[in-house]
Structure formats: structure tokens, C-alpha cells
Amino acid sequence: MRRTAPGGADAGVAPPAGPARLLAGLDDRGGTRGLAQHLEQWGPLRTLDARNLLADLEASGLRGHGGAWFPVAAKWRSVAEAGYRRPVVVANAAEGEPASAKDALLMTRVPHLVLDGASLAARALRARRLVVYCRPELVATVARAADERHRAGIDPLAVEVVAAPGTFLAGQETAVASALNGRQPLPTFAGIHPVRELGVEGRPTLVQNVETLAHVALVARFGPHWFRGAGTEGSPGTMLLTVTGRWEGHTVVEAPLGTPLAEVLDLDGRAADHYWGVLLGGYGGGWVNVDEALGMPLTEEAARGLGSSLGAGVVALLPSTACPLHEVARVARYLEAEGAGQCGPCVNGLAELSGALSSLAGSGHPRPAPSRPRARGGDPVARVLELCRLVEGRGACRHPDGAARFVRTALRVFEGHLAAHRRPGPCGAGPDSRLLPVPAPPAAVRRTGAR
Amino acid sequence: MSFLPRRRPARSIHLVVDPIACDGHGVCAELFPERIGRDPWGFPVIDPAAVPGGLLEHAQRAVDACPRLALHLVSRDAGEDAAPGPRAVSGGAAGRRLARGAAPTP
Numbered sequence: 001m002r003r004t005a006p007g008g009a010d011a012g013v014a015p016p017a018g019p020a021r022l023l024a025g026l027d028d029r030g031g032t033r034g035l036a037q038h039l040e041q042w043g044p045l046r047t048l049d050a051r052n053l054l055a056d057l058e059a060s061g062l063r064g065h066g067g068a069w070f071p072v073a074a075k076w077r078s079v080a081e082a083g084y085r086r087p088v089v090v091a092n093a094a095e096g097e098p099a100s101a102k103d104a105l106l107m108t109r110v111p112h113l114v115l116d117g118a119s120l121a122a123r124a125l126r127a128r129r130l131v132v133y134c135r136p137e138l139v140a141t142v143a144r145a146a147d148e149r150h151r152a153g154i155d156p157l158a159v160e161v162v163a164a165p166g167t168f169l170a171g172q173e174t175a176v177a178s179a180l181n182g183r184q185p186l187p188t189f190a191g192i193h194p195v196r197e198l199g200v201e202g203r204p205t206l207v208q209n210v211e212t213l214a215h216v217a218l219v220a221r222f223g224p225h226w227f228r229g230a231g232t233e234g235s236p237g238t239m240l241l242t243v244t245g246r247w248e249g250h251t252v253v254e255a256p257l258g259t260p261l262a263e264v265l266d267l268d269g270r271a272a273d274h275y276w277g278v279l280l281g282g283y284g285g286g287w288v289n290v291d292e293a294l295g296m297p298l299t300e301e302a303a304r305g306l307g308s309s310l311g312a313g314v315v316a317l318l319p320s321t322a323c324p325l326h327e328v329a330r331v332a333r334y335l336e337a338e339g340a341g342q343c344g345p346c347v348n349g350l351a352e353l354s355g356a357l358s359s360l361a362g363s364g365h366p367r368p369a370p371s372r373p374r375a376r377g378g379d380p381v382a383r384v385l386e387l388c389r390l391v392e393g394r395g396a397c398r399h400p401d402g403a404a405r406f407v408r409t410a411l412r413v414f415e416g417h418l419a420a421h422r423r424p425g426p427c428g429a430g431p432d433s434r435l436l437p438v439p440a441p442p443a444a445v446r447r448t449g450a451r
Numbered sequence: 452m453s454f455l456p457r458r459r460p461a462r463s464i465h466l467v468v469d470p471i472a473c474d475g476h477g478v479c480a481e482l483f484p485e486r487i488g489r490d491p492w493g494f495p496v497i498d499p500a501a502v503p504g505g506l507l508e509h510a511q512r513a514v515d516a517c518p519r520l521a522l523h524l525v526s527r528d529a530g531e532d533a534a535p536g537p538r539a540v541s542g543g544a545a546g547r548r549l550a551r552g553a554a555p556t557p
Contacts, residue, residue, distance in 0.1 A: 189469040192523060343470035344494040390490055393499075396471045 013043035015222040019230065021238050022214045023254045026109055032141055035148040038112035045116050045154065046220055050080075050124040057216065059224035061236045066092060066171070066209030067284065067311040069300045072216065075196065075206065079125055082197040082204035086128035090180065090200065091118040093134035093142075093210045094164035094171030097282040098334075098437040099314045101250040102240035103210050107138045110214065111145035117213025119155045120220050121206060128203065129160065133176055134210075136163040166439065168283070168338035172397050173207045175340075186340040187397035209312070211240055231257035235299040239310070245275070245317035245435065255298055262294040265315070269294065276324040277413040279436070281311025283331055284402025286409035290317075307409050316436060323429040324417055325361040327436050328410040332357045334438040335403045346400040349391035353407060356384050364420060364427025381411060381418065462526045463501035466510055470494075472521035479522050483513035495522075 016024035025041050026033070033041070048056065058073035079087050091114060095103040106114055115132070122130040132142050139161050146159035164170045165185050172187045177199040179185035199205025215237060219227050228236040235257035243251045246265055255264045261278075262268060271290060278293035279285060286308030288296075296302040303310045318324055332354040339346050360380050388408045391400035411418060420427040466486060468479075475493040485506055486498040502510045502524070514522045 189471050191467045191469060192525065344473060344475050344492055345470065345490055348492040348494075394470060394490075394494070394496075396469070 013041070013221075015218075015226050019238065019256050019259075020254050021218060021230070022106065022110065022113060022211070022240065023252075030109075032108060032145070033110050033112065035112055035145070035152060038110070042113070042116075042217075042221060045119065045217070047120075047123060048220055050126075053120060053124050053220060056219055056224050060219045060227040061224075061234075062212070062215055062219060062227065063235075063300075064209055065211040065215070065239060065313065067281070067309070069310070072208070072212060075208070076121065076125065079196045079204045079206045085203045087125050087204040087206060088129045088131065088180075088200040089118060089122045089125060089127040090176055090205060090207045091115070091130075091132045091134075091210050091213055092171055092173075092176055092207050093132065093138060094176065095135060095312075096166070096168040096170045096172075096338075097284070097312055097314060098168070098439050099242060099244050099250070099279075099282050099316050100312050101242045102252045102313055104135060104138060105252045106210055106214055106240070107132075107134055107142055111142055112149070113214040113217050114210045115142075115145060115149060115155070115159065116217035116220075117210075117215070118159070118208075119149075120216055121208065121213065123156045125206060127157065127206075129200070130155065130157055131160045131162055131180060131200070132210075133162050133164050133171075133180065135166060139163050168335070169340055169397065169399060171209075172399075174397065176207050177205055186342060187395075187399070189396040191396075211313075232297070232299060234301060239298070239313055241298075241313045241315050243315045243317075244437065245319060246315075257299055258297045260294075261296050261298055261315070264298060265294070265317070267294060274320055276318045276320050276417065277410075279314065279316040279318065279406075280306075281309040282314035282316075283335055283406055284398065285309050285311040285314065286405045287413040288409070289413055307412070308405070318435060321430060322435055323361065323364060323427055324410070324414045325357070325364065325421060325427075328407065328414070329354065329357040329361040330434070330438060331436055332403065332407060335399070335406070339399055340397070343395045343400075345391055345394035349387055349394070349400060350403055353384065353387040353391070353403070356380060356387060357407065360384065360418075360421060363422070364429070381422070384411065462528055464507060464510075464524055464526050465499065465501055466497045466514075467523045467525050468495055468497055469521045469523065472519045473517075474519050474521075476518050478516045478518065479513040482516055483509050485509065487513065 054073050054076060062072045063069045064072060093103040093107050118130055134142055143161045146161060149155050150158060162180065167185065169175050169187055170185050173195050174188040174190045175185050177195045178188050180200045195205050195207060197204055231237045238254050238256045241253045241255060241264065243253055243265065253264060275290045277287045278290055279287050280303050288306045288308050292306055296306060300310050318327060336350040336354040339350055341347055384407060388404035392404045394400055417427065473494060477489055477493055479495050480487045480489045486502060488496040490496050510524060514524055
């Protein structure tokens with residue numbers, strides 16, 4: 001064993017022992033942790049050679065926290081073996097998911113932890129370029145951190161900071177590569193050559209979520225044995241969650257994987273009456289019954305077992321004060337609008353899906369003039385499920401699959417309320433209350449009637 | 452068709468459509484109805500299962516006829532799902548080549 005006593009033999013910095021790792025030592029006051037404080041907290045970055053770092057990452061069992069849960073070591077290896085051209089490393093903080101805030105939190109509070117991980121990846125893969133791709137409001141903070149590092153001579157190459165658009169699909173791997181190639185920030189078809197083989201500048205490209213890179217920075221410092229000290233055998237380590245609907249606004253929580261979700265949310269069984277359901281993984285994830293959610297451990301396997309996914313760590317509770325079908329229909333309209341508009345089945349399918357859901361939601365709230373025409377004859381619920389089946393797996397990216405999972409699980413979890421909508425008369429719940437966050441469309445696409 | 456890797460039974464051949472390039476002309480579904488259907492909007496629905504040897508000639512004809520070059524035959528290790536990335540066998544009429552999964556020479 002290379003490191004039996006985990007921790008800084010070189011710096012004397014002890015590894016974090018509590019449930020907070022990435023967020024260890026942060027207070028509530030806000031502000032960015034500068035390079036000096038970062039080094040005080042974590043000690044200097046050890047530059048392992050590529051083979052040792054990959055072996056450590058493999059032994060740690062670290063998986064990607066951007067949503068796909070792909071093993072990190074395997075991803076890095078496939079980039080390293082993809083060809084003889086030197087690769088591009090992209091730290092991905094595009095965070096298009098409206099209910100997620102953890103990547104922005106990391107970049108604002110502890111950018112150096114993320115940049116340490118990015119730096120390690122660039123070194124291990126002998127990268128030609130190192131890019132941080134983040135929301136426009138984060139660019140200044142990240143650029144300042146990159147500048148501090150440049151003056152200290154930490155990174156093997158200059159860090160480029162590129163602004164991502166605030167669209168839902170901005171962070172999708174092929175959309176990131178496309179944007180960095182100077183084209184539209186939209187997904188491309190990667191069915192023949194994935195981005196890790198042929199990405200930015202046609203080079204093998206590693207697009208890695210920033211939370212994942214922050215974990216890499218700690219694995220490199222304290223070793224895989226320490227990393228596995230939290231979490232379960234199959235899901236080691238901790239993860240960041242963005243919790244919505246439990247406390248005021250968005251709350252980012254770090255919890256060891258395998259922790260009961262009830263504990264993370266600080267709720268017990270009596271809470272079931274207060275919520276319609278729990279959305280795991282965001283708008284590409286799926287709904288879970290409150291009882292099931294509170295009974296599950298925080299692992300991707302458990303979430304998949306319930307037909308959902310932890311995705312990028314979104315946990316949204318829907319209070320039972322509003323009509324859940326209205327919320328679902330509103331999000332479905334958003335997902336339709338956020339589609340890239342490139343693939344026929346997704347364009348047509350999501351439009352019909354959102355129309356069918358709007359009329360289903362509207363049927364519980366009789367109004368003189370429904371906002372959308374009613375779906376064609378037949379059972380509206382069967383029609384929605386049919387549309388989910390039709391769009392699934394039919395896009396260049398996973399957008400239609402995520403939308404289908406969101407809708408299908410909603411119909412299952414809100415079955416009781418659905419019955420109220422299928423009877424004549426009002427469903428009994430208040431209409432539109434805008435509980436799930438949906439950003440307003442950019443002003444540019446609004447028609448102003450000036451023609 | 453000599454480019455079909457007959458001597459590697461561990462690999463299987465699948466049809467893959469590039470949904471961005473595809474305009475829903477429907478030629479493929481006409482030519483290869485055994486494995487390609489159409490959805491209510493006219494876009495092809497491809498059977499993800501391996502194309503058996505006896506049908507490969509029909510599959511190749513559909514690939515060659517696509518006016519958008521959106522249909523591909525790819526070869527995968529048997530049992531491998533789509534995630535690790537297929538290797539191109541034939542990229543439409545324009546690209547009859549046997550790529551081996553590496554990035555093309557720049």
C-alpha cells in the first residue's frame with residue numbers, strides 16, 4: 001500500500017474527517033477562498049505521475065458527478081488512449097439544470113479546489129489546452145483564481161476561461177465541444193466518434209464536471225483509502241446535493257453517499273403528507289414517492305431502482321399546496337423550449353407531449369378558454385405515455401430521454417391526483433404556483449409585435 | 452461485400468441513425484422495412500438489435516440510399532451497449548471505410 005496513513009506527509013495538513021469534504025472549513029459568510037487560504041486548508045498540490053494518479057482514481061471508485069456517473073479513471077484512460085494528438089481538458093461548470101446550484105457554489109467559494117483537479121487532469125493527460133467552461137457570472141471569479149495560480153506557477157499550462165450560455169443543454173458534452181469549436185452551443189451526433197475521441201479542435205477531449213474535479217484534487221492529496229472512508233463499497237465518497245422546496249431557496253448540502261435521504265433532508269415519515277413527491281436528478285431525472293425517497297440511501301443504484309437517477313444531485317420536494325400536474329406541464333413546456341430543435345422526433349414529440357400535459361393539467365381547472373387545444377381523442381394519459389415511448393432514445397443527446405423519464409415518473413407518482421383530473425370538475429388543488437424553478441426565456445426570442 | 456468483417460464473429464453490426472442529419476425522407480424504411488419503421492412524424496425508428504448476416508445487404512442498401520447520409524452501419528463488440536462508442540464500418544455512400552475507432556488522421 002502506497003499510503004497507509006492518509007494525508008499530507010509533505011504539508012502536515014490532516015484530511016477532513018467529517019461529512020463535509022469539498023465544503024470543509026467553509027463558513028456562511030460567502031466570499032471566495034483565495035490561493036493562500038486554499039493552500040492553508042489543503043496543503044500544496046502533489047503532482048503524481050499519470051500512472052499513479054490513474055491507479056488512485058481507479059482504487060477510489062470515483063464516478064462523474066455531472067449526471068452520468070461514469071467511472072472517472074475509465075474516462076481518463078479512454079481519452080489518453082484515443083489517439084496520438086494531445087488532448088483538451090474542459091472543466092464543465094455550465095450547469096444548465098435550473099434546480100442545480102452546486103457547481104456555481106464550488107466555483108464561487110472554492111475555485112482552487114476545482115482548478116487543482118483540472119490541473120491534475122491536464123498534467124496526467126499531457127493536455128494541450130485547459131479550459132474552464134462556466135456561466136458568464138462566474139467568469140471573473142475563475143479568471144482571478146487562474147491568474148493567482150499563473151503567478152504562483154502551479155499549473156502546467158495557462159487556464160482559459162470561457163463563458164457558457166445559460167441554456168438547459170449548455171453543459172451537454174457534445175454541446176460543450178461544439179461551443180469551444182466556435183459553433184452553436186448545441187449537441188452534435190456523437191454516435192460514431194464520441195467527444196473523448198474527437199472533440200475540441202478534433203482532439204481527444206475530456207469534459208469533466210467541476211465537482212468531480214474537486215473530488216480528484218482530494219483523492220490526489222489524501223489517497224483512495226481516505227476517499228473510501230465515506231460512502232459505501234459501491235458508491236464511495238460524498239456528493240453535493242442542491243435541495244429545493246425543503247428550506248428557503250436552493251440549499252447545497254454535502255453528504256456521504258449511502259446516507260439515508262431522510263437524514264439528508266431532515267424529514268421523517270410524517271412529512272409524506274406535506275409533499276406530493278420528490279424529484280431526484282432534476283428535469284432529466286425522475287419523480288419518486290415521498291415514502292420511497294425517505295426510505296432510500298443516497299446512491300445512484302437506489303435511485304435507478306426507483307426509476308430515477310441522482311443525476312447532478314438535484315433533490316426537489318414538491319409541496320402539496322399546488323397542483324402537481326400544473327408543475328409538470330410547466331416544466332414540460334420549458335423542456336420543449338430548451339430543446340436544440342435539431343432532431344425530428346424530439347422536436348415533434350416534446351411539442352405534442354407538452355401540449356398533451358397542458359390539457360391534462362388544465363382539465364382539473366376548468367376555465368372559459370383553455371390555453372392549449374385539447375389533445376386528440378382517446379385516453380390522454382395513454383397518449384402521454386405513448387409520446388414518452390416515441391421520443392425515448394431518438395435524439396442525438398439524452399434530452400428526449402430525460403424529458404420522457406421526468407413525465408413518466410410524474411404520472412406514476414401523481415397517480416392519485418391524476419384521477420382527480422380525469423373526473424369532471426376541479427381537481428381541488430390550487431392552480432399554477434411556480435414551485436419548480438423554470439428560467440424565463442431570453443428576451444431575444446420574445447415577440448414584441450414590432451413588425 | 453468484402454468490407455463486412457465476416458471473420459470476426461465476436462462483433463455485431465447495428466444500424467444507427469444520426470438524428471440531426473435525418474430529415475425523415477423515409478427511403479430507408481421503404482428499402483429495409485424488416486428493421487426500420489417510421490414514427491407518426493415520418494422519422495425512422497431503428498431496431499437496435501444486431502443486423503443478422505442475411506440482412507446485411509439490405510441494410511447496406513438503405514444506408515447507401517439515404518439522401519442525407521444520416522444512416523450508418525456500425526460494428527460493436529458483442530454484448531457491448533452503445534455507451535463505449537461504436538466503431539464506424541460504413542458511413543453512408545461517401546464513407547466506405549473500415550475505421551478502427553481512432554480519430555481520423557488530421
